[in-house]
Amino acid sequence: MSEEKFRLFYEKISSIRNIKEEVARYRKASQFAQVPPGAKVLDIGCRDGALRNYLAEGVQYYGIEIVKKYANQWVRTQDISQGSDFESNFFDYVFCIEVLEHLKNPFFVMNEIFRILKPEGVLILSVPNPYHFKEIIWNLFKIKDKQGHIFGWTRQNMQRLAEFCGFHLLNTSGTYLFPPVGCNNILMTRSVIYKLQKME
Numbered sequence: 563m564s565e566e567k568f569r570l571f572y573e574k575i576s577s578i579r580n581i582k583e584e585v586a587r588y589r590k591a592s593q594f595a596q597v598p599p600g601a602k603v604l605d606i607g608c609r610d611g612a613l614r615n616y617l618a619e620g621v622q623y624y625g626i627e628i629v630k631k632y633a634n635q636w637v638r639t640q641d642i643s644q645g646s647d648f649e650s651n652f653f654d655y656v657f658c659i660e661v662l663e664h665l666k667n668p669f670f671v672m673n674e675i676f677r678i679l680k681p682e683g684v685l686i687l688s689v690p691n692p693y694h695f696k697e698i699i700w701n702l703f704k705i706k707d708k709q710g711h712i713f714g715w716t717r718q719n720m721q722r723l724a725e726f727c728g729f730h731l732l733n734t735s736g737t738y739l740f741p742p743v744g745c746n747n748i749l750m751t752r753s754v755i756y757k758l759q760k761m762e
Contacts (some may be wrong), residue, residue, distance in 0.1 A: 569628055569641065576609075576629045584612065585689060586742035587659050587753070592616035594735055595610065595686045601654040604678065606671075607661035608626055610637040626651075640670050648678045657689045660753060663711045672727035679760045684728060688737055688755040689715040696752070720756060729758040 591613065597603055599620030605613050608625035610632045624742065625637035626646065633639045640646060643665055646712050656675050675685055692714040715723075723732050736751025738744055745751045 565641070565644070567636070568643075572664070573629050573631075575609065576631070579609075580742075582742045583738070583752070586738035586744065588613045588616045590737045590744065590755060591657060591659055591686050591688060594733075594757060595655060595657070595684065597621055597655050600731055602652060603655045603678075603732065604648070604653045606656065606658045606675075607664070608632070608657075610634060613657060613659065613707050622762050624668060642674065643667060645670075645677060650677050651680045651683075652678050654683050656685045658685065658689055659699075660690065663689050663713050663715060666712065668713060668723065669727065672723060672729070676728045676760055681760060681762050683760045684732075685758040685760070687720075687758060688753050689692055689720065690753045691736070691751055692716055715754075717753070717754065720754075724756070724758050728761055730761045732757040732759050 597617050599618045600622070602622045603617065604625065605611065605620065605623065605625040608627050611623065611625040611634060614621070614623040614625070614636060623636055624642040626642060627633070628639070628641045630639045631705060632651045642661075656679055658671075658675065665671050679685065679703070680719050690711070700730075717734065734757070735755050737753045737755050744751075746751055
């Protein structure tokens, strides 16, 4: 698929969203990260930058999003699959919430995140739980994916990818049940959140 077709595909499906699920993800991610005031934060695949509302006041928030309609004073249009124009060692925290499963080259993107994070910077990453009952049902009944997922991530292959790209796994947690009710149990949760630290 060409880069333009890829971008147009995600523009087309960008209207498919569940606000309650997004809020549950943002709440959990912000609680899990514990970002202090003054930290520089990048939010990858941020839509309109709503995660900013769940972070501490005084955080320096930057967002990048492939879909142009979400651009605003905090969010720039950019395809992380093509890299970014941020300086190396610039951010204290990077959030990548329900994005990695959509990307053509997760290894490249993880290396780009490594580049722009400061030494010992933290990556907060969440992906759908491949063992959630909804995913299992979709697989058993061969229901076509409509959300643009390219990859599925188990804890084992996520940890291996992170290690290859220079990250150490600090902690994991669940995000929420379906419908969105907070849940830490990784076996039952709709998606899994990883807290990873850049290692030199």
